[in-house]
Amino acid sequence: MSEQQVRPDADLDVTAEVERRARLAKEAGRELAALTRADKDALLLRLADALDAAAPTVLPANEADLAAGREAGLADSLLDRLRLDEARLAAIADAVRQVAALPDPVGEVVRGSTLPNGLKITQVRVPMGVVGMIYEARPNVTVDAAALALKSGNAVLLRGGSAAARSNQALVEVIRQVLTEQGVPADAVASVDDGGRAAARALMRARGLVDVIIPRGGAGLIAAVVAESVVPVIETGSGNVHVYVDAAADHEMARRIVVNSKTHRPSVCNAAETLLIHRNVAPALLPVLLGDLHALGVTLYGDAETLRLAGDVPVEPATEELYDTEFHGLEMTVAVLDSIDAALEHVRRYSTGHTEAIVTNDRVAARRWTSGIDAAVVMVNASTRFTDGGEFGFGAEIGISTQKLHARGPMALPELTTTTWIVEGDGQVRN
Amino acid sequence: MSEQQVRPDADLDVTAEVERRARLAKEAGRELAALTRADKDALLLRLADALDAAAPTVLPANEADLAAGREAGLADSLLDRLRLDEARLAAIADAVRQVAALPDPVGEVVRGSTLPNGLKITQVRVPMGVVGMIYEARPNVTVDAAALALKSGNAVLLRGGSAAARSNQALVEVIRQVLTEQGVPADAVASVDDGGRAAARALMRARGLVDVIIPRGGAGLIAAVVAESVVPVIETGSGNVHVYVDAAADHEMARRIVVNSKTHRPSVCNAAETLLIHRNVAPALLPVLLGDLHALGVTLYGDAETLRLAGDVPVEPATEELYDTEFHGLEMTVAVLDSIDAALEHVRRYSTGHTEAIVTNDRVAARRWTSGIDAAVVMVNASTRFTDGGEFGFGAEIGISTQKLHARGPMALPELTTTTWIVEGDGQVRN
Structure with missing residues (x-):
């Protein structure tokens, strides 16, 4: 040269x-x-x-x-x-x-x-x-x-x-x-x-x-x-990725998916940043999820209802700005929501259009999620970490497109x- | 409103x-x-x-x-x-x-x-x-x-x-x-x-x-x-479209395609602007092509060899700038070239990457053309006017993309x- x-x-x-x-x-x-x-x-x-x-x-x-x-x-x-x-x-x-x-x-x-x-x-x-x-x-x-x-x-x-x-x-x-x-x-x-x-x-x-x-x-x-x-x-693009645990979620599956999505490799774009959970299932499941995450070293930020349900697990108050943050690390925001519509609304507001996951055994909820989310990848009952060219079987990955023209999702x-x-x-x- | x-x-x-x-x-x-x-x-x-x-x-x-x-x-x-x-x-x-x-x-x-x-x-x-x-x-x-x-x-x-x-x-x-x-x-x-x-x-x-x-x-x-x-x-995009008449072109087919490409609807982007012709076939065919075009009211601009072969047909001298022009009307530039490589070179220099056509009965020449041209549409033995969403069977056409991302050619x-x-x-x- x-x-x-x-x-x-x-x-x-x-x-x-x-x-x-x-x-x-x-x-x-x-x-x-x-x-x-x-x-x-x-x-x-x-x-x-x-x-x-x-x-x-x-x-x-x-x-x-x-x-x-x-x-x-x-x-x-x-x-x-x-x-x-x-x-x-x-x-x-x-x-x-x-x-x-x-x-x-x-x-x-x-x-x-x-x-x-x-x-x-x-x-x-x-x-x-x-x-x-x-x-x-x-x-x-x-x-x-x-x-x-x-x-x-x-x-x-x-x-x-x-x-x-x-x-x-x-x-x-x-x-x-x-x-x-x-x-x-x-x-x-x-x-x-x-x-x-x-x-x-x-x-x-x-x-x-x-x-x-x-x-x-x-x-x-x-x-x-x-x-x-x-x-x-x-x-x-960057990934402000959400996992929504629906009222009809299998509890053990929710634990596996939330923990894997957040902690498997927190520095990358397909790691989850926010846990959303339906009000009906929160009293029984949220304390367990928060406990799992805390035990793995995740710093948690929650809304008022999360703070109320957190029990012994330390949770700081969440802010607009935190919900809008891609942490690239072991931090996670949490919100308890009244309905799947409220969860879709939250995602619309904060999503970067990378990957959005639902955990549910309800067919109707799964369909609402897959048709209501505007993102490169929409997951049902799977870890957000699967948004990856290698996992999709593409062999190589140049990156993950979060734009809508030419390529969307893993690019090869x-x-x-x-x-x-x-x-x-x-x-x-x-x- | x-x-x-x-x-x-x-x-x-x-x-x-x-x-x-x-x-x-x-x-x-x-x-x-x-x-x-x-x-x-x-x-x-x-x-x-x-x-x-x-x-x-x-x-x-x-x-x-x-x-x-x-x-x-x-x-x-x-x-x-x-x-x-x-x-x-x-x-x-x-x-x-x-x-x-x-x-x-x-x-x-x-x-x-x-x-x-x-x-x-x-x-x-x-x-x-x-x-x-x-x-x-x-x-x-x-x-x-x-x-x-x-x-x-x-x-x-x-x-x-x-x-x-x-x-x-x-x-x-x-x-x-x-x-x-x-x-x-x-x-x-x-x-x-x-x-x-x-x-x-x-x-x-x-x-x-x-x-x-x-x-x-x-x-x-x-x-x-x-x-x-x-x-x-x-x-x-715009279309500076070429028709190349190869040494192995069928003469009657070349006349039909050149005339149709230029005169069928000269104001649109898939109309031809330049006629390129192989030296070996020019003495017999070019005067006929120029005559056809002139009879239909096309103003012609040619290189030295075109002027030499034009006979009675009026041809003005071509310039760099004219070869680079999308006329949107009944004007056409003409060049006589030594080889298909020279034609590819001319197209590379002036093409807007819309549509580029060859007229030839030679398989090898056709393959060289289709692999050597960088354009949305490459034609062999067909009028350039076929680059069109309706003609391609798409029903509607939003436009013809000459860019390479997302869509190339007729868009529907x-x-x-x-x-x-x-x-x-x-x-x-x-x-």
Whole structure:
């Protein structure tokens, strides 16, 4: 990448350079689009081996990022996400092998028919072209994004957090080397990290050169990309996820689902943040649920009725703001409601449209829930943790979309493609 | 709508009022989402009858718009698109009946499976919620958009060109009246025309309240909406459409397809703008094609080789800018090329990704074309005029998308829906 250095202090130069790389990526993407599945899988398997062998260049670069990060006072959690070691690098390589094993979405026939005039129309999946990734300082995303893009026949321009710039550069070198070895233009994968924030801006404005931008990171990053980008964005959203325990819930099932939804992996977007419970079942069941959660270290915030029923379990008063919070940790808000309608109303008010679950043995209540909720995933009698590309059997997951266009819910390789209509005739014209 | 008057001079008030209407639309949308197909069809058929009976209020309002337009010096073509009469109103009502006859996209199961752990997952089409339409002064679009939105279970906020404000208001009154009669909240269809440009801006910023914006109109309108909107946009694009006559083309077929693609209806986006022809076939075929086009009143612009071969047919010199132009009329650029690769290269340079056609009897050339072109529709041996929702058998067409996200090519009712995953279990949790 050294021949591609740009001066981050000169925005116009950065824009021109990002556009130049996007043009090269677009050309390279045309060659990728023509590769067979066998070509792409061979490329990815070679890349996995090359990553396994790349510790001597990648780990020192990562060490330099870590040292700079410590000096800059980065939080321990950020440093941990930034850190690579032999084991993590091996895991990254393995993830590439898993992408190689997935079916190729390109060429899939989505639908088709023969029109009354004899024209044969076929809608076929084709690569997007050039994917722009804007993400935070996590070097694994660099390889992950490149592997998913290559498998779906797309070129990719990468803009990672500057704290990981040295690690990303080392990884991108490995990828480009492998591309060249395999006879694919290296420009199919390029970083624009060297252009800093100006490069991210240029990427978001490269309409016509970049086909889609996928932001991956916190809510702030995503909101900024949505606001600024004129390139279409596929948003991966945050999850303010609710579990509603209905009057007709099985008590043991409710305990299992509430505990699993909240505590199985509280830092991720499909973890539950709020427990809603029907008034009729609250006196018998809520104290047990609160006890379960408290025993697992969950800090609880409840409405007046929850506080009244909590018994010995410590519960702080809930607020509007707390009901509106995605905790990413062992905290949970609780509300006792008069009806399923009140629960639907609460969810409408606070939901981010990610995953909303009901626990009930009542068919009517289940139907009301599945038809009344506006979310990517609606669960009946299952843990919210199942909203996941891997669990859904997609193999890979680029993220979970909480937007309504193009993709909603877990996104995998087909979501990195678009379609084209092939129309075949023998001279038909319109009258 | 009189209770909804806003002062267009007070942007903040306009924003608050647009947001208020969007909230009402969202609530109304929830009721629409629960309607059966029978309910929706009955509503649309009643609306069609009401439109037939509405001439006494709609036509005078339209007359007032026309008078104001003439006074403001609107072009005749714009006045013609603005004008309503008994026959045009009847045609608008008939279009509503046609939408009623289309299948309901809501509830369609897109895919599903039972996971190894017994969870049943089903991806189902559901309405978007609230659709924002931003369009030019064409009153028929007001009814068309409302009918398509209602059929797909969506509420709609309409912002038409101010030159049609009185006509639109009269039409929206009819629609809201019918909604009320049929027991559906009138707020499912609302105009924000009374808020002027500030209302359009507020619509584009109503993220979370408006689910998708569809601009309908010229390239300038669409580009402005894409640049300004933070609500996701479905773009309907322009068409710089090419027909490439290959060395292996059947001559009579080439004549039919070139003439039909250019002259059948030159003002629309699927009409051809450029004729490309292989050098080997140009001496025999190009003079005939130019003669055909000239005889039908087409003004021709060609490269040096075209000028050399044109004989008696008048051809002006082509320029970069002309090759880059969507004429919307009886003009056409022409180029003679050395190979199919040169034709692909020309298309890549100038195409807007709408429709690109080849005329050839050579299987290899046809395959190179279909795999080498990046467009919504790729034609082999058929007129470009077939890129059309009606021709494709979709019944209705909202527009032709030339973007790659969500929808590409002719868009119909399913493209006005999103999906939700329904996950049904019996107590599954993750380990």
